[in-house]
Amino acid sequence: MSKTRNWKRLITGALVGLSALATCGxxxxxxxxxxxxxxxxxxxxxxxxxRVNELVFDRLYYHDPITNxxxxxxxxxxxxxxxxxxxxxxxxxxxxxxxxxxxxxxDVCFTVRAMLDxxxxxxxxxxxxxxxxxxxxxxxxxxxVRFTKIFHNPLNRxxxxxxxxxxxxxxAVPPDHDFSSHPTGTGPASGNLGSKQxxxxxxxxxxxxxxxxxxxxxxxxxxxxxxxxxxxxxxQGIIAVPPPYRAEVSTSxxxxxxxxxxxxxxxxxxxxxxxxxxxxxxxxxxxxxxxxTDLRQLSIGVKPGEQNSPCExxxxxxxxxxxxxxxDVPVSARSDKDRALALLTEAGLTDVGGRWHYNGxxxxxxxxxxAALDNEAPDLLSQxxxxxxxxxxxxxxxxxxxxxxxxxxITGQLSENYDLLIGKWSFGLVEDVNALFHTRRDGxxxxxxxxxxxxxxxxLLAQYESAKTDxxxxxxxxxxxxxxxxxxxxxxxxxxxxxxxWRTDVRGTTIAPYYYWTEIDNWKYGG
Amino acid sequence: MxxxxxxxxWIRPAIRLGAAALLPVAVPAVITGLIWALxxxxxxxxxxxxxxxxxxxxAARWNLxxxxxxxxxxxxxxxxxxxxxxxxxxxxxxxxxxxxLTAIPHTAALVxxxxxxxxxxxxxxxxxxxxxxxxxxxxxxxxxxxVVMSLAAAAAVSINYGASAFDAEAVRVKILLGAxxxxxxxxxxxxxxxxxxxxxxSERQRRYVQMGILRGExxxxxxxxxxxxxxAGQMRARTLHLLSGAVxxxxxxxxxxxxxxxxxxxxxxxxxxxxxxxxGFALLSGSLLLAQAAVEIxxxxxxRRSPPVREVAA
Numbered sequence: 001m002s003k004t005r006n007w008k009r010l011i012t013g014a015l016v017g018l019s020a021l022a023t024c025g026x027x028x029x030x031x032x033x034x035x036x037x038x039x040x041x042x043x044x045x046x047x048x049x050x051r052v053n054e055l056v057f058d059r060l061y062y063h064d065p066i067t068n069x070x071x072x073x074x075x076x077x078x079x080x081x082x083x084x085x086x087x088x089x090x091x092x093x094x095x096x097x098x099x100x101x102x103x104x105x106x107d108v109c110f111t112v113r114a115m116l117d118x119x120x121x122x123x124x125x126x127x128x129x130x131x132x133x134x135x136x137x138x139x140x141x142x143x144x145v146r147f148t149k150i151f152h153n154p155l156n157r158x159x160x161x162x163x164x165x166x167x168x169x170x171x172a173v174p175p176d177h178d179f180s181s182h183p184t185g186t187g188p189a190s191g192n193l194g195s196k197q198x199x200x201x202x203x204x205x206x207x208x209x210x211x212x213x214x215x216x217x218x219x220x221x222x223x224x225x226x227x228x229x230x231x232x233x234x235x236q237g238i239i240a241v242p243p244p245y246r247a248e249v250s251t252s253x254x255x256x257x258x259x260x261x262x263x264x265x266x267x268x269x270x271x272x273x274x275x276x277x278x279x280x281x282x283x284x285x286x287x288x289x290x291x292x293t294d295l296r297q298l299s300i301g302v303k304p305g306e307q308n309s310p311c312e313x314x315x316x317x318x319x320x321x322x323x324x325x326x327x328d329v330p331v332s333a334r335s336d337k338d339r340a341l342a343l344l345t346e347a348g349l350t351d352v353g354g355r356w357h358y359n360g361x362x363x364x365x366x367x368x369x370x371a372a373l374d375n376e377a378p379d380l381l382s383q384x385x386x387x388x389x390x391x392x393x394x395x396x397x398x399x400x401x402x403x404x405x406x407x408x409x410i411t412g413q414l415s416e417n418y419d420l421l422i423g424k425w426s427f428g429l430v431e432d433v434n435a436l437f438h439t440r441r442d443g444x445x446x447x448x449x450x451x452x453x454x455x456x457x458x459x460l461l462a463q464y465e466s467a468k469t470d471x472x473x474x475x476x477x478x479x480x481x482x483x484x485x486x487x488x489x490x491x492x493x494x495x496x497x498x499x500x501x502w503r504t505d506v507r508g509t510t511i512a513p514y515y516y517w518t519e520i521d522n523w524k525y526g527g
Numbered sequence: 528m529x530x531x532x533x534x535x536x537w538i539r540p541a542i543r544l545g546a547a548a549l550l551p552v553a554v555p556a557v558i559t560g561l562i563w564a565l566x567x568x569x570x571x572x573x574x575x576x577x578x579x580x581x582x583x584x585x586a587a588r589w590n591l592x593x594x595x596x597x598x599x600x601x602x603x604x605x606x607x608x609x610x611x612x613x614x615x616x617x618x619x620x621x622x623x624x625x626x627x628l629t630a631i632p633h634t635a636a637l638v639x640x641x642x643x644x645x646x647x648x649x650x651x652x653x654x655x656x657x658x659x660x661x662x663x664x665x666x667x668x669x670x671x672x673x674v675v676m677s678l679a680a681a682a683a684v685s686i687n688y689g690a691s692a693f694d695a696e697a698v699r700v701k702i703l704l705g706a707x708x709x710x711x712x713x714x715x716x717x718x719x720x721x722x723x724x725x726x727x728x729s730e731r732q733r734r735y736v737q738m739g740i741l742r743g744e745x746x747x748x749x750x751x752x753x754x755x756x757x758x759a760g761q762m763r764a765r766t767l768h769l770l771s772g773a774v775x776x777x778x779x780x781x782x783x784x785x786x787x788x789x790x791x792x793x794x795x796x797x798x799x800x801x802x803x804x805x806x807g808f809a810l811l812s813g814s815l816l817l818a819q820a821a822v823e824i825x826x827x828x829x830x831r832r833s834p835p836v837r838e839v840a841a
Binding site: 027029037038039040043118119120121122123126174175176177178179180181182193194195196197216218219221222225228229232233234235236401403406407410411412413440443446 | 567570571572573574575577578579580581582584585588589613614615616617618619620621626681682685686687688689690691692693781783787788791794795796
């Protein structure tokens, strides 16, 4: 018996080895914004983490980047059961984990159990606890996933990455498990997290046939060094090229710029708990004082009237191409100082020697910005500070580290330290902004930066959540857009295009919105 | 008095040996106190309590829930058995020991090469092979800060090696360039050459050296026993300076050394990595103390074996 097992192991090992060899081509190296913090999808915290997950794992369901339809590489059939509160999934039988073991229904149920287990100390898992109640295996290839309630489109809730049960001892998945740096997935490449780079090896599977044998992810250097290294063919790609360097890339015959649909928009969050910002007239005045056209020119380098600008103004929490964007709400491209002064005076602020005072004391705005944004929009923080300074507000400016942003800003703990925070949100095809604007309670409003609370906004968010059709969802978000543009918990700035640069000898570069690598199987390089 | 001093020759080496033994425990203890005083904690970074209910569980898993003493003692008992735990953040889930074992040789090579440069300069200055007029040139080069030299080297390596910047060859180049930056910048070489030249020039004026020269003996062989303790002390101070400079060089040039480990661990509040890196630095510092103590003991032995000098009445 044990001899048979040994033979099986040997054969499986050989097959996995051969499948790795079967992929042909050279190593494709690219610069990312930073190194991933983890390769465990349950602990992904940054955009880099999310992108890397797509290389190593498969989501149970995903949106096809070409057809935009919900698809699955793991599931062959699904049906609603238990009066719509559960789905029965029939899985493909021919898929293997990257270590050669068979992918089974146990793995899907393990992933659901892992997310429900309190020992999995992950904010992502926490989010799924309000979606799932459990999972039951029916034979090797069928699983019943149970929901907390009937969802309008239950498959949209199954966009999680499936983890291998055999890599863990129990249901809990702690962050410091070896899996976090040496994961096993069913995705197109196996990953190995190093301290300076991440190496991926293409793995052939029945549902993935990547042409690229190896990928190497490097941490971004100075943008100029990145571009020079790309020109030198030291690397073959840069995931995000800052706008000031795009001209140099586009003039070279060896490189091309590729659009990366991140659906990301920039904002300035305003703390409404501050006495002088409580009155929406003050927020509206500050919104009118900002000259976005000048800001865009001075920071990103877009000249007024420039065609095909990478930066498009917005008036609400969606990009203009989104179906949720309400085009009836006008953008504010230029400042309107007269109206702003009138609003400030109406709100009870007084102008003393050219400085704005509230209740007899001068107002000093403490403005923070996520430091990493400085690469994309250099000097934006100072320029915003300057415009507000010229309008009569004293100001202090600060930059926040990634950790400060993730653990303090997003979690609503910076009210004491800042009055305005400049940030950026990125979305995939599902632009759910409920977590940003809902009152923070019962797990809702988990990304509400200054703990904004407006019952009317909450009602609209609930309307979106309970929408049964796309039209209902769109109507709710159109109203939300309009209401937020009036109430201004955020001063909405712009959508800034994200562009990747790839050398022209890298072919078939279909870049999926948000997840980037969904279609890596079609990429070709060398060979 | 002189006789008392001769009898108590062992005190300094003994203190150095004691310090060398204590450093690997004392430094991590102090660092634990410091990182504990910093705002925030690693468990909250991974599982912020506002959006994640497992913060306390994670803190308990990492021994962060019962104060710094409990945390340090748990770390110490594991470290004593060679287990430095796992990285929490910078290379999540990876054992720290291999990170440490990779880092120590890189830092040792970087500092060793830079120190060799300094020793060569010191030897040149002692033997007058390196003329005094070279000091001003070395001082001029030494005006460039380490960080500037390292940045220039990092850009050159990045552009030339690209994705291969972490291959063995590129790592060797980075260590070599880093050692040059470390040795030349911030007046490291200039200081070493000037310092040793000053000691030896002063010894050269001493009567016993002049007598030795008249007897046809070498300057170095006569002056060395007297100059050795001072030079050993100076070199230890310079090596410590190189060790702190190594942090800058490693971070800028992305050399996977102790300094880089310490820097990234501190930024990410990866306590296990920080303590292991400081332990590594403490080991290197301790070994310098051991070397200095060995020189002092050797000189003392040499002096005890030499014939006593008698005062001759005029």
